Amino acid sequence: MNIYRTHNCGELRASDLGKQVRLSGWLHRKRDLGGMLFATLRDNYGITQILSEPGSECEKILSSVRVESVVTVEGEVISRGENINKNMPTGEIEVKLSKVIVQSSAEVLPFQVADDDNAPETTRLTYRFLDLRREKLHANILLRSKIISEIRRRMTDMGFVEFQTPILTSSSPEGARDYLVPSRLYPGKFYALPQAPQQFKQLLMVSGFDKYFQIAPCFRDEDARADRSPGEFYQLDIEMSFVTQDEIFAALEKLFIGLFSDLSDWKVTSPVFPRITYADAIAKYGSDKPDLRFALEIEDLGDIFAETSFSLFRDTLEAGHSIRGLCVDGLADKSRKFYKEIEDFVKEQGGKGVATVQFKDGEVKGSIGKHVSEAESAALRERFNAKDGSALFIMAGETDSIAKLLGQLRLKLADILDLREKNSYRFCWIVDFPMFEKDEETGEIIFSHNPFSMPQGGLEALNNMDPLEIKAYQYDIVCNGIELSSGAIRNHLPEIMYRAFEIAGYDRSVVDDKFGGMIQAFKYGAPPHGGIAPGVDRIAMLLANEQNIREVIAFPLNQNAQDLMMRAPSTVTEKQLKELHLKIVE
């Protein structure tokens, strides 16, 4: 018999009545009634009530030790009689103690484990081992484990092969800031931690492995966001040979529908996921990661106001900019405060303001109501299918910037008015990303996403089209407004690659130098291939219904990329620095 336990804390039932059992776990709560002392004992599997008799040695020990101490107890499983607790799986029984051994006593806690006491995140991160004992976070981490094992099973079942790729690799241009590792053997040289195993997975395709996947650690030294962990994160990295974009979509839809249906009872988008072009997404949703749990589409209103007498709008259109708006129904009873809040939000986001038009009691009101002619009003009503009580939020200005602002306003309105469909995962693909874009600061042409994507139209497009007009076989998968991943059909042809890099300002020698391994490989017979790399942490966020990525990572860094528990980053010894040929300046 195991010296610590015969059963875990989640498995005893009425069928075990009369058994002598031994349990080990953390003292979850204590309820000392003076004569009797009830306590609950918790482990990974559940919670069981234990009970000591008045005046017993067990009672003395239990009353003297704090909650969260680890104890081993022995006793008899007895019925709770009239006092069954229906909220507990083990609620029919309790264990009447004959022996208690304290394995490890707990000091006064910095925050409560049994209660969710909204402890500050700094404290929670410093005592992460305590936080991880708490119900929600513990469940999140177990869910994450399930997600990863389900992914492995489903990928393997679909014929994918799992690989490992190097963690110490070389720095490459483009992309995020690298984490660097100084080389001891080569003074002044550095390894870089991979931002993604991009080149390795493509090389595995060139090596003939056909279907690759990896739960891959990725390292990027960039600033954090609520859905972006600083430092390191995990991708479900996927690559396939001899595939079209549609075949990749089909594989991913199968994976996601299976995974999300299995691990959640929320509604999941049925195949085929909607495909929205990048241009449409920006125009209709003001974002390349639209939240499709609510409609509220942006409409272009340039044609309606083409002849307007309102000078602000006329000037905007004459300058070649745009007028666009959103329409929300049922706002007849909203106060001035509501519109003020909207106005303030838009200004906070960097907008100049937002014009409103309200249809109310057959009249046209709102901040620009009096500038709207009858014909314009009728056209607006028709465009938005507006009803009495509808309100329009209209912005005029530089096209890209108002598109983005309206996109943010769209989300804000969904927050305020609670427009999102509940208990639903709405997936979509965003396709036809531009191959290149203009660097706003320098005006130079740069890769807009991934330099390894195949341009639509191939070499001919690169040679003959305006680079900014060229689209790539480049796509994102989005769920509930969260970008899960980018992917692409890759460029496997050296000539097209050299030309694409040339347009982005890199000459042949730079490509040979920085991407030598891969470009070399492409000269020895490379299969057409493509892939994608959904973020595992973000999948876990969605399935755990958490707003912050740190809630699905066992040991996350804080926003400032520190580990408060392990105290990383930290200083190292002079000896270590010397071996690595490093000197600290300042």
Add this chain to the structure above:
RNA sequence: GGAUCGGUAGUUCAGUCGGUUUAGAACGCCGGCCUGUCACGCCGGAGGCCGCGGGUUCGAGUCCCGUCCGAUCCGCCA
């Protein structure tokens, strides 16, 4: 690097227009009472450089400036 919000007991918060006593409450902690609790209950107690520094004022937790820390957003994230 920038913006916004926040920082009062171990924790969560309250603290009005700058002045009402010794800066409060709940949870936790310590002590006492309590034989069927389920977040047990009841009584009592300890616990505070009001983030830090400066300023305004007769008087600052409260107003102003600076600074530090945190969260969120922008930049950044091929």
